[in-house]
Amino acid sequence: MTELKPQIASCNCGEVHEDELYERLKIIVQSQRTIPGALIPVLQTTQNLFGYLPEKALRIISKELKKPYSEVAGVVGFYSYFSTTPKGKYTIRVCLGTACYVRGGQDVLKALQKELNIGIGGTTPDKKFSLEVGRCFGACGLAPVVMVGDQTFQRVKPTGVSEILNSFE
Amino acid sequence: MMTTVYINKQIVNVEEGSSIFDAAAKAGIKIPTLCHVENQLPKGACRVCMVDVEGARNMVASCTTPVAEGMKITTNSKSVREARKFVVELLISEHCGECKTCVRNEDCELQQLATEMGIMEIAFPGETLKTFIDDSTPALVRDSGKCIKCRRCMTVCNEIQGVGSLFAQGRGFESKIGPAFDQHLDGVVCVQCGQCAAICPVGAITEKEHIDFVWEAIEDPTKFVVVQTAPAIRAALGECFGYEPGTLVTGKMASALRLLGFDRVFDTNFAADLTIMEEGTELLTRLKLALVDKQQVALPQFTSCSPGWIKYAEYFYPEILDNISSCKSPQQMFGAVAKTYYAKKAGVDPKDIVVVSVMPCTAKKFECQRPEMNDSGFQDVDYVLTTRELARMIKQSGIDFRSLEDGTMDSPMGNGSGAADIFANTGGVMEAALRTAYQIVTGRELPVKNLHLLPVEGLEGVKKASLKIEGCLPAWSFLEGVELKVGVAHGLGNAKKIIEAMRVGEEFHFIEVMTCPGGCIGGGGQPRFTTNEIRKKRIQAIYSEDEGKQVRKSHENPEVLQIYEEFLKQPLSHLSHDLLHTKYFDRN
Missing domain, CATH: 3.40.30.10 (Glutaredoxin)
Structure with missing residues (x-):
């Protein structure tokens, strides 16, 4: 089994086009979708990628990991680490x-x-x-x-x- | 392996790994709980089921604690009782709602427990939860102020139904059980099955009442109000009036409906037989297209009576919508013919007819409001009452239900065959369809004991059967020797299992899906509380209603033959297509 580690995206300075970030997200999610317990590491990686958790990204995660959107939202809302609003640098x-x-x-x-x-x-x-x-x-x-x-x-x-x-x- | 434990000094032998809760139940010792229910894994959410275990640092939640050899458990001591009472007092202190104005007054586990524990005052009058009412959907109303976060609803929604509308959101005092990010139910995937409302221990999720609309229509002298009752009502309504589960009250129900003031008392069973005529013919047509004309045709055919299942397929499996029978559900067929066929026959302007349904189901409230359900030129079915709402109306009107004489339904839409009765049970629609289809094809009765194709006992989530068709009439010789493969699923999680099996190559010709565990008899609008034992009793009552009937096949129902002769002409006719069939929409 692949070891689960939140991947640190190198850059969230805003210079990368948003579409490119979503492409990266899809690759990350698809690589982890068969791994049990992937939700939290994927959320961490996504937050590193975007600086926060945009709704569109959460919808993609829900769909790809086959988790109800309500469950994804429940996990995001439980941990103060996660944010659904854009953050500072x-x-x-x-x-x-x-x-x-x-x-x-x-x-x-x-x-x-x-x-x-x-x-x-x-x-x-x-x-x-x-x-x-x-x-x-x-x-x-x-x-x-x-x-x-x-x-x-x-x-x-x-x-x-x-x-x-x-x-x- | 068995484990021996001591509960209140009594020796109890239980299976290794059992919970303390189950061990106590086995010994006849009741431990109170507000979250644990059968068919769900223990959650340890409410903390009411605490017990004392000798040597343990704290009291433990008995539902989530497994037994260990020699464990000494106390379920009934002053300290245990006080601890439980403390927990319930804390729940009450947050609970925002007045018992006397709550729809679940006297049908509330929190209220009942508070009474049992002798809680006579609010011990901690602090901040209460905020009331947030979500009445965005046609069928359900959620009130977050009353929620005790037991998580039964989210478990049934996720694990039994596989829908996932509800989940625990947020943390601590601010936490809520609900859709993602405080959305309303109409903004998320919800099939309106109401299993959440059926299992909620308090008044946090309830059906959206239509009682006042119905009273208003009955009072209005310009309206001609007809009522139809689904097959599952007669096997459950009695429970609201102190009858044992599984008591049939068909006759008393008809009398009560008449006393309530309905102008005509009809039966959804009539429409169920009509459904079989259409759906059985549709199945045979699909088989002919596939086998004789070698056309690409969507098989297996799925049943379409259960509106929660339809909405589920529209969300999760839009690619199989062509497989679902185009037949409307019996409720909607009834509405469409009540405002056309019956209106003409009775000489009533259809605009003045109000069709009221009594259903075991909350999703039927959603179904009747689907915009395409107006083929009569009006909304085909106006209002839907759940079994619980009908019981409330009977109580409101002061009718002494138990002393009523048995009444009968009106004609020409008030009689159903035994095949229509069993629409209430998981497996029933499939069996009803085969009773008719087999006879059309072979000229003979379905060759199974008592006309039951599947075992009538047991609540397995997925059942399968096959039937070899032999001795076909000449017109149907292409079916000679065909092994007809059928599947039955109840509970949407089981529907998913059967669809996944189909995807990996398992062959079926006909699949029945009912949204709720046990079928309609276990519907989200039925008397509370529905346990497996009660499901079995209602199922048994329905089968005995079927077996006691002279006419047990839909195509032998004289009222059904009459409507074809006078109005529809034949199954799948042009008029049938207009009034009795529908289409589905991809909601993904």
Whole structure:
């Protein structure tokens, strides 16, 4: 059996034409459609590809994996990781799991909201950052943890958030 | 392998791997639940079935916990009772709905459990769920405020019916059971079978009522209101009035309908016999085209009586629509001839005729509103009542159902053969068609015991049979020696199985599909709650109605012979095509 791994698409900068992304999606889905439990990895790959989960992509996934659309939507809605609205270039995830929460994750989140002037689930007008809340990244010893894209920042203080943001182009 | 456990100190031997819930049931100990039902794998969703297991850290849900050798289980202690009560109190605290104005008042498992547990006040008067009413479809109404997320509906929709309209959406307090992304049912694939409404423990999914429309029509002196009752009603309606499941109440039902004020009390069974004349002839015509004229013709022929199945095929298998008999369902045939043949005969202007159906089915509400179902020049069938709605109307009008004398139906559309009765059961339409087709071809009766081709007991999802045709009349000699292969499926998941078998080369000539498990007797509009045992009792009642009839074949029904003589001329005639046949649409 083929090993299931979410495939990281190299680019979601918007330079690739949408049609090309759908072509890629079809190839990915078709390669995985006989594998049990393929839905979540396929959704992850799709989100990497498009930056979010467009309805058209979810319809294709439902059809190709022979899963009811209601089930696909149920899985998308269950995991906060998945988003059906377009995201900024970088997604910031502030962990509010127990350890991060008690060590000040909430204050870090507030600082980010203030700095970016957006709420949870929001995206900055320049489409650079989106802000999300995470539920434990499994790095409790580093609490409070913030992820920006695939980079992890540990023991973040509210006063340190602008420095982090400035390090992203 | 057997496992020995101790339930409330009683020794119980059960199959290895059984759940604690099933082990307790075997020992005659009832554990309450709001999510677990037969024919579904346990879900562990409601947490009401908790029991105490010695040595376990917490109480466990008995439906999802398998027994282990020597396990000591307590189902009835103060702490277990309190824990269950706590769970039900939490469910009630979220539940948004007033019992006294709920259509499921006294037909609600949550209400019943709260009564049993002695819950006399709202223990946690916090935020309740938000009421979101979806009445977008002709047949069903969903109310998210009342939903307790037991997941029975989504399981029946996905696993029994293979439709997948409903699934758990979202998470935590905000979660809902419903179509994707809060869509309405009319925006997604839904066949309107109502198995969700039949299995919902509370009032979160119900049929869309037509009661008020029917009362209004009855009150209107300018309207001539005729009623037809499907075969499955007579074997189930009694349950709403305290009769044992499987009690036939045909005569009392006819009397009650008359007392309700219908101008004529007719029988869908008449139209079922008409369906057989058309559908049986259609099957023979297809076989002739294939065998004699060597034409490309769509075989096997599928039955078309079950509107949920039709909609399912339109969504999932549009490539087989040509295989589905072009015959309308009996309900729709009845409507079309009531507003033409009968209108003329009775001298009533068809625009003043209101056709009301009583059906075991919610999808019939959808079917009567299909835009093409107006071949009489009007909407052929105006309103559809489920069995449950008819029972409510009888109760509303103060009729003492149990003390009614047996009445009869009116003529000329009020009599059916035994073949029409068995339309209610899985396998019945196929058997009814063969009783007539075989006799047309050979001049002899179907050569099987009691005229039953398939075993009448058991609820296997897919049944198959074959019948060798021998001794054909000269006109049908091309069928001599043909092994007629038939298949029967009930529950749409089983329809899928038979279609997939067909695709990989299994040969059939004729396939019957009924949308609901058990056939119409287990329909989405039948008295609640339908268990396998009740299905079997209703099926048995229907077969005894059939076997007790003088006329057991559709082509021997005098009223059917009369309508052909006076009106339609012959099966598949031009007029038959206009009024009794239809077409289907690719919805994919």
